[in-house]
Each structure stands twice: as structure tokens, then as C-alpha cells.
Amino acid sequence: MAEQRVWEEIFMPGSHEEPLWELFHENSKVSRYTQTPSKEEVRSRMRKFHESLPFEGYPRVDLSHSFASLSLPLEQAITTRTSARNFSPRELTLEHIATLFFYAYGVTRKNTDTPFPRPFRVVPSGGALYPLELFFHTASLKGHSSGLYHYNAAEHCVRHFHEGDDTQRISSALVQPELAQGASLIIFLTAIFERSTFKYGERGYRFILLEAGHVAQNLNLVANALGLGCVNIGGYRDREIDDYLELDGLTHSTIYMIAIGGKTDTSNNGSNNDGTATQPHASERSSSNAIEAE
Ligand SMILES: Cc1cc2nc3c(=O)[nH]c(=O)nc-3n(C[C@H](O)[C@H](O)[C@H](O)COP(=O)(O)O)c2cc1C
Numbered sequence: 518m519a520e521q522r523v524w525e526e527i528f529m530p531g532s533h534e535e536p537l538w539e540l541f542h543e544n545s546k547v548s549r550y551t552q553t554p555s556k557e558e559v560r561s562r563m564r565k566f567h568e569s570l571p572f573e574g575y576p577r578v579d580l581s582h583s584f585a586s587l588s589l590p591l592e593q594a595i596t597t598r599t600s601a602r603n604f605s606p607r608e609l610t611l612e613h614i615a616t617l618f619f620y621a622y623g624v625t626r627k628n629t630d631t632p633f634p635r636p637f638r639v640v641p642s643g644g645a646l647y648p649l650e651l652f653f654h655t656a657s658l659k660g661h662s663s664g665l666y667h668y669n670a671a672e673h674c675v676r677h678f679h680e681g682d683d684t685q686r687i688s689s690a691l692v693q694p695e696l697a698q699g700a701s702l703i704i705f706l707t708a709i710f711e712r713s714t715f716k717y718g719e720r721g722y723r724f725i726l727l728e729a730g731h732v733a734q735n736l737n738l739v740a741n742a743l744g745l746g747c748v749n750i751g752g753y754r755d756r757e758i759d760d761y762l763e764l765d766g767l768t769h770s771t772i773y774m775i776a777i778g779g780k781t782d783t784s785n786n787g788s789n790n791d792g793t794a795t796q797p798h799a800s801e802r803s804s805s806n807a808i809e810a811e
Pocket residue numbers: 598599600601693696748749750751752753789790
């Protein structure tokens with residue numbers, strides 16, 4: 518009840534005249550007078566942030582840079598992507614984890630001799646500030662115990678943050694609990710907001726959400742190309758998920774979830790929920806395919 522009272526005090530109800538999103542959008546616009554910190558200030562501020570949260574002391578599992586082969590060319594991975602509505606049981610390997618997480622947020626290029634403060638990654642990032650962190654829960658990882666893990670992009674390794682099968686706890690925090698029930702992997706995209714807002718102010722918040730979309734799309738396409746089903750989840754009870762991840766929910770909070778698992782006949786078969794085909798007609802498809810040709 519005490520928590521309910523705090524929530525009532527800080528919750529700002531929108532009104533028809535002035536919805537909060539409109540205020541936010543207006544206040545996060547770039548104008549001719551918008552200023553951002555100098556490159557030196559950015560570098561100095563970024564030195565205070567971790568490149569990836571270290572979780573030193575927790576059991577570490579190094580990931581390989583030899584990845585699982587993707588069975589679909591890019592064109593097909595894009596055009597056959599659908600949201601899975603259920604999963605079949607599927608044990609994943611460490612190779613799946615390395616592949617999914619590297620293509621989601623992995624480091625690809627050095628930043629030496631550039632004005633940017635961080636090594637570059639597979640996704641674009643406003644100011645190359647990389648404000649996101651990736652956690653995942655699995656109870657289906659071959660040779661590894663169930664629990665909550667954190668992906669360290671800077672070192673391409675995972676740390677086992679919390680042991681135990683927490684599927685029920687996560688499910689009960691979802692608006693659609695069944696989405697987590699059969700999943701082999703439940704991914705949490707979290708944001709350390711200050712990593713972007715110290716430079717971009719209110720607009721930094723927009724940039725963070727846009728970046729999460731890039732990461733999520735990579736996960737969707739790579740999961741599809743690995744023959745796995747995938748669904749993005751926006752319907753989760755924020756406080757319950759943040760509590761589970763031990764985040765304060767204010768400076769660091771969950772902004773998106775993604776469930777991945779075995780495909781079923783009906784989970785990801787190139788059909789929309791209403792049964793209509795999502796595959797483009799043969800005449801709409803380009804005959805050339807750069808990836809296939811290489
Ligand atoms: C931001 C976002 C949040 C979503 N949240 C959910 C969700 O909580 N539960 C769910 O079943 N699907 C969720 N989806 C998936 C959409 O329902 C799905 O993308 C849409 O119905 C179109 O179907 P398709 O992805 O198969 O093309 C979400 C998608 C996005 C982009």
C-alpha cells in the first residue's frame with residue numbers, strides 16, 4: 518500500500534489538452550539553440566561509465582567468435598520474419614548465444630583515431646554512446662545451469678548473474694504470461710539513461726528507444742535465420758521486471774523484452790495472425806541476392 522501511495526504522488530496523469538507524450542516530444546526537439554557538450558567533455562563523462570557492466574565476481578563464460586551459420590539470406594530473413602505466438606521446447610547451445618548476442622550488440626570496429634568515445638558495434642548509436650545493456654534468462658542452455666545472465670559486449674562474454682529457473686516469476690510479470698512459458702531465451706534490453714542524456718538531454722531518451730529497436734530487429738532477423746521463433750514483448754510490468762533484474766528503474770530500467778524459442782508449425786510460418794501470407798509474391802521478389810551471391 519505504501520508503494521501505491523508513492524506511485525499516486527509521482528504519477529502524472531495525462532489530460533486531453535496536454536498529453537504527456539506531446540509535452541515530451543515538444544521538449545525533446547532540436548532547435549537552432551540546442552547545444553551539446555564538447556568532444557572533450559563527452560570523452561571525460563564517458564570515462565565515468567562502464568563500456569559494459571562488468572559484474573566481476575560472477576561466474577564468467579567466454580563466448581566464441583565462430584558463430585552458428587545463418588540458414589537464410591538477408592532478403593528471406595527480412596521477408597519471412599513474423600512474431601512467434603508459441604514455442605516448441607528447444608535446447609540452445611552457447612554458439613546460439615554467441616551468435617544472437619554478437620549480432621545484436623557486439624563490438625565490430627575500434628574507435629582509435631576517431632573522435633568517438635567507444636569502440637563501434639553492429640548497430641548504430643547516437644553519438645556512439647551505447648547506452649544499452651543486455652540480460653537474458655534461460656532454462657534451456659546446453660551444459661549450463663538455468664538462470665539470469667548478462668552479456669558483456671566489450672568482452673564478448675556472459676556472466677551468470679543469478680542461478681535458478683525463474684520462468685514462472687518472469688511469466689507472471691507479463692501481460693501475456695504464456696509468451697515466456699515455452700521460450701528458451703528471454704532477453705531484457707535495459708538502458709542506463711545517463712549514458713545518452715548527459716549529452717543529448719531529453720532527446721537522449723528518444724535515441725535510446727530508437728537504438729533498442731535496432732538491437733531488437735537484429736535479434737528478430739538472426740533468430741529467424743537460425744530457425745528459431747521470436748517475439749518482441751512490450752507488455753510487461755516494468756517494476757516487477759526491474760525488481761527481478763535488481764535495477765532501480767530510474768537511472769537503469771528495462772525498455773524492451775524479446776522471447777526466443779523453438780518454432781512450432783503455427784508460431785512463425787510466414788503467416789500473419791489472421792492467416793494471410795506475409796511472403797511477397799514471386800514477382801515482387803528480386804532475383805538477385807547479394808549475400809547468397811557471395
Ligand atoms: C514495440 C513492440 C511491442 C510488442 N509487444 C508485444 C507483446 O507484448 N506481446 C505480443 O504478443 N506481441 C508484441 N509485439 C509483436 C506485435 O504484436 C507484432 O509485431 C504485430 O502483431 C505484427 O505481427 P508480425 O510481427 O508477425 O508481423 C510487439 C511488437 C513491437 C514492435
